[in-house]
Amino acid sequence: MTQFESRNITMMMDLYEMTMAYGYFKENDTEKKVAFDVFYRKNPDGGGFSIFAGLEQVIEYLENMHFDDVDVEYFRSLNLFDEAFLTYLKNFRFHGDVYAFEEGTIMYPNEPVVTVVAPLIEAQLVETAILAQINHQSLIATKARRIVKAAAGRGVSDFGARRAHNMDAAIYGARASYIGGVNGTATVSAGQMFGIPVGGTHAHSWVMEHSDELTAFRSYAKVFPNNCTLLVDTYDVLKSGVPNAIKVFQEMKDAGIPLTRYGIRLDSGDLAYLSRKARKMLDKAGFTDAKIVVSNSLDEYTITSILSQGGCIDSFGVGERMITAKTDPVFGAVYKICAVEENGKFAPRIKVSETVEKITNPGLKSVYRVYDEEGHAVADLITGFDEKVDFSTPYRYVDPEKPWKNRSYENCTAKPLLHKVIEGGKRLTKTKTLQELQAYVKKQLDNEIWEEEQRFENPHKHYIDMSPDYYEMKMSMLHNIRTV
Template structure:
């Protein structure tokens, strides 16, 4: 049976073999994972995928079938293939917890390991965390405009594969959704599963009213009736009211009940449906909506005064409409020459692609009074900030911009946590409900200006003086090779 060790790009394996044959595969090094710009032209990214990554790293190994397949390619020598039979991850991983709000250039994850271990992890690790962070961020944008309305993820049929559908549903929960239509995701992650009916149910009965009555008999505690199969206002809503009235008279009307709209002018139809419900004495009925919704359309519908208070978001969430990928990268930031750590930098003609060398962490500054984020500092591991002293900040991008955060007005939190040490898991995996609560806290600490859908404010993120000095030093040293 093939294993997840083959879920990688070919060049990772050929580089591993090349380093093995050159005697460099066990050189200890440090890699950073970060991204360069927020998806959706937004003001933040929500970190997700760590639990999936932990499962991947915990299980990674090469099976006999893997070795046999690699041998048949004719690319790999027997000596290297024998080495892979006993290969395992023995390094350290540090990461921001799931649900953390992050910003460009920050170290989201750091790997200390033998070079061949870092190479093998890169592709699948990037795939997992890029995808799940992307969906969590999209979901959070939807939650931002939906307010306290109910949100259901139901994009499975439009997801780009089983894994994208299952882990996308979990990521949507981290992003603030209330449940999913995906039954497997519900079983795997203990997510509430939600759903109503399809048009085919209504069309399976002689009349819409009979379809509604049958559904009410079968599922009286999940009474959301789809009202747009034929004519929403002339037939669907009146038939729903008839059923609600019959159940009310029989004493079986549940506490939560209502309708779903899946086509037409959702703003107009919802307002008319609400008027009809109130006139009939059912003003507390839920009005749910679906039909290619996303954060932009939901925002527009709310501006128009729609009466919708429950939203089903599918295709545009699970496929991350507006930003097909999160551009997370994995870069070598240093390696050991014996016991000496040698910082490394990735140079580029594009200034934004130049990496930050050295072993780093992220220090987050919170305002004591409001609990809101003030700034993030990309610092060398072990650096500290004294909150009893004034904190002077100077922008990396615009050195003429500066800020002063007065002493005793702020607190500092270190954002990276140890996940694996010497190949062993040392992180206590939180429950999904705990991750969701933490994600909510993170968003609550983010000023509304950073949560705007359009032209959000940019969080103050800068390098510490020590990181900047190291960066300039390594840049100068590397540039000597070209002149």
């Protein structure tokens, strides 16, 4: 077997993409351009929205696509492709254009969040890698946001690396979690790569390695006097853990050591009950500013329950249920062809299914977010790519679920959501920091997106409307297919 020193992420594809590319190559379709849309069909956990994440990694992937000699040799070993095609792969680069939502944009089902316009082979080969990044990071960012909302202003940190599906899932899951609103991560490589604040104290093994709990706490406080959060549930939270922590805090105070960042962590048991009891004990001892951090299989539902029971908690460490989005672990974005270049123009294509939700929106499109006078997002509007949208007067639109109703936007404004981010294979946009992306998500949810859409249970459904011309085009294509 051929050995290689490092992986080439370009090879992260399904084989059928390469077999189709070879078919197109044999048919001399290397230059014909097509358009593919990335969209998804439902929000995870029955939510009212999702968060678009992973675009930065998609751009990096497309800019750096290439096949090394070892990759070409691997394809040769499959005995599926001729030498002319393998030579084509040696010189392969992505030369297409990409339109996308800004990373961090609140998004909804059945609207294109990425559109790839490229030569047919190039557009086909990128499918798996694009979907892998967007499906994963959008899922985790959306889950993280739900958990942050449940925490109601308390800190949330990503503790998920050891339960992630692999190392990449841990690193990019931490990135997505931060976009979704968490304060930091325990994953060092994610902190190094993306500038995410990192945090961590000690495990039960620290306590168990020492001769007794009090000695373990004293030793840790000596090493980290300015970051002293003690794990108090190794043996007995209320009878030994919290009392020993209080004893150490008092010793530090008596020694003149400033108590800046300090507190306790609970990782098991009835977190609502134990945190209430621990808070009383800490306050009675005079340590009213000591923080209580909890962890242990938390998500938005358990956090909501703990807080509703009066849990006295300052921050949450959330692991497996966020990093794997355990309650609904598949995002389900798809990559579908929507247009093919014919005689210098893009002709729309549509996929038809007996399952109504799987009928695609054809053609090159624009997507607008429509706002009322107070700046609330009332709907998203899909139009043809070159359609002019004028909101200076009432704008008639079609609700595709109730097309018989005559409806208009009045006193509204709109902004386009799809922007060209790659042209001719080269990036057009600058990289944003995760802090900027996180702030962008928060701004939308605080100021633009209806609170009713942010409910965990029975959220308001965001409207995805169509321009009359676009809707008629789609219906005409469906009618013609039925006729055939």
